[in-house]
Amino acid sequence: MALMSCRNLTIFYENTCAVKDVSFDIEAGDYICIVGENGSGKSTLVKGLLGLIPLRAGVVRCGEGLSPTAIGYLPQQTVVQKDFPASVYEIALSGCLGRRGLRPFYGAEDRKKTLENLKRMGIYDLRGKSYRDLSGGQQQRVLLARALCATDRMLLLDEPVTGLDPIATTELYDLIGRINREQGVTVVMVSHDFRYAIEHGGKILHMDRELLFYGPTKAYLKSDACRRLTGGMGK
Template sequence: MLICAHHLAFNYGDSRILENVNIDVEKGDYLVIAGANGAGKSTLIKGLVGLKKPQEGVIHYSFEHKSNGLGYMPQQHVFQKDFPASVEEIARTGLPRDKGFSPFFSKAEKREVLRILNLLGIGDLARKSFSTLSGGQQQRVLLARALLASRELLILDEPTAGLDPLVTAEFYQILGTLNAKGTALVMVSHDLKLALKDANKVLYLQEGIAQLYSKNDFLQSEIGKKVVQK
């Protein structure tokens, strides 16, 4: 068990938006968090990565959270799109920095960064300027950064927002491959059809209630049929 959380409740401002949320993420899981806009998906993700304290309930992690047991891919800020930095430099910020302060990275660290970039098919862009990349390439760089932080568990908040359908499909393919190699994924997604190809669990948020389904149960449920048909 990587994450084990029971009876979580979250407020947004003063109003309770989520209640009695139960989440179990096991090794190799691929959990999709879905629901309408404003259902509390992003709030829940922020809770899971420790950016927002739940009003009730506790989240247990099987790893030391603060030493990079989890790779997080937040939604991209507008200003990051033209940030003056190379692909390599940005990916490196995912590396654990627990070896004290040094302005330099070791050879092994640089090799690891390049290995992950190659894994995601962007090794040849390592020295390119981040701002010159396409939206899909930028998202891969941020995915690489998250992977450098953790190979065990990635938490992604709408990673394909704003990408065109073709690039989105490619991105989900990469996620599927990573998951098949053993990386657990927890992801907020609007592209349920694509996500459900490889996912094994769905957490559906609706009117403050979070219902956890296995993929097949979800596909056969009322809401599942409705959502996937769209």
């Protein structure tokens, strides 16, 4: 069975349909970029996969022992989040919450995993600093470390490079690529960076409320959906 199987997902906000009848499978090790115009339902779909908003119809099934609480999620950053008054270490550690279950405190394993992920993200030396005093790129690394504390199986990233300068963007993309290739973590990423998506994504999922395309990037580049988004750039 696939790592995650989604069938006929439909999501409404009150009377407005944001995601309509979307079906696809995510295989272990996939690197999937979700593309589409503003308001096409990308973030809504991701929240639906995580169970953060209710489905009007359809079903999400996890396979291969994956549990929805063991998926690392990096949401779109808001201004409030950027000002969050906690230390780098505390924020990364909070990614272990889902695994903590009914235990009242974090365990030694949680703390070890947090420090490992801070090292992996190259921000170990910043662990005592306040999150709100960091640059945008450093903040995103903290949130990525947090997401990795929640999982070693699957990451859902919603526009992780928004607001970053080109160097910080490249560095974050490199980190995400390495997590996928070297640690075998499945990555599903909403991206407005079309160039990056087609160069690095193994598969493309193109949303326009409905699913316009899902499959290997090579096939996507020859598709009508790609031409529609790029005006022919993908050909």
